[in-house]
Amino acid sequence: MSKRGVLTVISGFSGAGKGTLMKKLVEKYQYGLSVSATTRTPREGEVHGREYFFLSREEFEQMIDRKELIEWAEYVGNYYGTPKTYVEEQLAQGKDVILEIEIQGALQVRDIFPEASLVFVTPPTAKELRERLVSRGTEDIAAIDKRMNRAIEESKFMPQYDYIVINDKLEDCVEELHQLIEKEEQRQNSTNAPRETKDYKEFILKIQKELKELYA
Ligand code: 5GP
DSSP: OOOOOOEEEEEEOTTSSHHHHHHHHHHHHOOEEOOEEEOSOOOTTOOBTTTEEEOOHHHHHHHHHTTOEEEEEEETTEEEEEEHHHHHHHHHTTOOEEEEOOHHHHHHHHHHOTTOEEEEEEOSSHHHHHHHHHHHOSSOHHHHHHHHHHHHHHHTTGGGSSEEEEOSSHHHHHHHHHHHHHHHHHHHHTTOOOOOOOOOHHHHHHHHHHHHHHTO
16 A cells, blocks of 8 residues: 655744744655645745745635635634645655644644644743743734733643644754654554653643743
């Protein structure tokens, strides 16, 4: 039987360094990274078809109506969604595909592709998350506070993910993600035994507590 690619969905707190992580991961290991559609305006340096397909609300809604998206969500006033064709084609060709999407979308993907693994990437501590947002220097304190508050909400969904990956050192995190995908591929293409996941309860409770303490 020919090998089918595995689908990995990666989410994480905004500002946790996911963008850099994805870039490194696909550069080093040539995974297929799906390009999403969005209605938000491009940031400087972003190219249509590379970072996103930048669409009008009308165009996006047409894609919804035509069922051309695997999942979609509204996030901070804009639509974001994953086009179906690319993902389905790559998986059928045996290529592993990564979606870097927010939580509401990730949970929708699980309904459609129950075999997809859901990975949540997080900095080691809430303090570190805040420091990364501050050192990026792209947002003012009010915007940073908004992202931190969103992180409190997002942390409530962490227990629904299959894996939690701590993004402490970038290179280590890239390796951990790669190994996780490789293992998943072997599992899905052979025994299909249950996933070997760790118990993340303690870490989740710790970071939830830290986030709340920082913003109490
Ligand atoms: P940004 O505007 O910073 O590029 O992305 C904002 C959020 O949208 C990020 O959390 C990112 O993961 C998420 N996102 C990007 N593409 C998609 C998508 O196709 N679907 C969903 N549900 N979220 C997406």
